[in-house]
Amino acid sequence: MTSRASKATSRAKTKTATSPARGLSVGRRVLPVLSCVAAIALWVPTTAVASDATLKATVASWSHRIALDAHGIGLSASRRHPRRMMRRARHFRADSLRAVRALAPVRASSVRGGRAKRLAIAAFRDYAIVGREWALSGQTRLRGLRLAAVGHARRAARFARSGSRLLVAAGKLLR
């Protein structure tokens, strides 16, 4: 009887002794997993923001350059300098194409960013056509083909409207 009682006590002691050990082993497994999950949770949103920030900076930088080019073209046109306007228009086209090439490898990490990237690329492609049409307008003007020059200028205007609309929409998405 005594021995049976002592056996029961020792079994109870063993049970109470093993439960914290099991808790410790569970903690040992759970803690690293939790810390890894927390680290990933911290890392993923910030990289998403970082990619969209890069995209925003690239779009802003090329928009700034395009604005400067367009400003020069407007000045040359207003001063009746078609040759200079032609040269600037080619530069404008080259910059637009460079903008498309610069944006292509930039990865958007959000749905809005992806949409903004597509819009911005389409906008700069339209601007590339605008540049070509402006250059052709200047060229035909120099040859004395006024009607053809007007036709190219109008075609440029159409693509410029479309490009500007797309670029502004891209900017709004990135804000």
Add this chain to the structure above:
Amino acid sequence: MEPRKLITTFAVLALLAGAGVAGAFAGSPAAGTATTTTTCTDQDQQGENEEADAATEVEQAVTEVEQEAAREQADDQSGDDQPGEQGDEQGENEDCD
């Protein structure tokens, strides 16, 4: 050191490492932006809405080019042949190539 303390230390270190990597990723493009803007900000303050500014400039250029194309008046050939002109060169001078 006790195993529990060791695990806690590792967990804290892992969290710090995660935060550090995230910070580095978030910081690098911002630094890139700073370098891109500093080249231009000396001449022209980069605004918040570059896209709208570009659209406005392009619209103005569209109007000028259409007027120039339709103009019956002869072009300023002597001015066009000159290598540089104050104001007219503004666009190229401000360019951040």
